[in-house]
Amino acid sequence: MIVEDDPKMQKLYQEALGRQNFEVLIAANVTQASGTLQNRVPDLIVLDIMLPGGKNGFDFLEEIRRKPETKHVKVLVVTALDTERETAEKIGVSGYIVKPHSSLDKIVEEIVNLLK
Numbered sequence: 716m717i718v719e720d721d722p723k724m725q726k727l728y729q730e731a732l733g734r735q736n737f738e739v740l741i742a743a744n745v746t747q748a749s750g751t752l753q754n755r756v757p758d759l760i761v762l763d764i765m766l767p768g769g770k771n772g773f774d775f776l777e778e779i780r781r782k783p784e785t786k787h788v789k790v791l792v793v794t795a796l797d798t799e800r801e802t803a804e805k806i807g808v809s810g811y812i813v814k815p816h817s818s819l820d821k822i823v824e825e826i827v828n829l830l831k
Contacts, residue, residue: 716739716748716757716760717742717761718743718745718747718762718763718766719741719763720763725741725822727819728822731819731823731825732799732826735827737826740755743766744768744770744810744823745766745769747774748760748775750784756784757788757808759788759790759791759826759829760779760788760790761791761793762791762793763793763794764781764792764803773799774801776792776806776808777806780807789828789829789830790808790809791809791812791822792810794811794813795814796813797813797815805808810825812825
């Protein structure tokens with residue numbers, strides 16, 4: 716599942732991961748992501764931190780870590796925030812990528828590695 720509010724980034728992720736034969740679920744905010752988790756538990760969540768709607772990626776990360784059915788899900792944070800790695804790691808992420816310092820190919824490579 717991709718939790719990203721930028722429609723252009725959503726489309727890029729969906730196309731790149733589709734080429735790798737991954738099924739991609741998209742959520743633009745925490746409310747949509749939480750709703751999706753009620754029906755399906757993904758193998759991995761790619762999570763932006765800065766999201767609209769009152770809750771941010773950390774709020775969502777804490778939410779999924781509290782629930783027995785989702786606490787095991789791998790989470791790759793992909794964000795523009797270079798300063799939040801330590802906070803993300805304390806909550807329990809599988810990886811942390813800073814968008815401006817990484818390409819889409821690198822992000823897809825990390826996703827593939829985490830799903831092995």
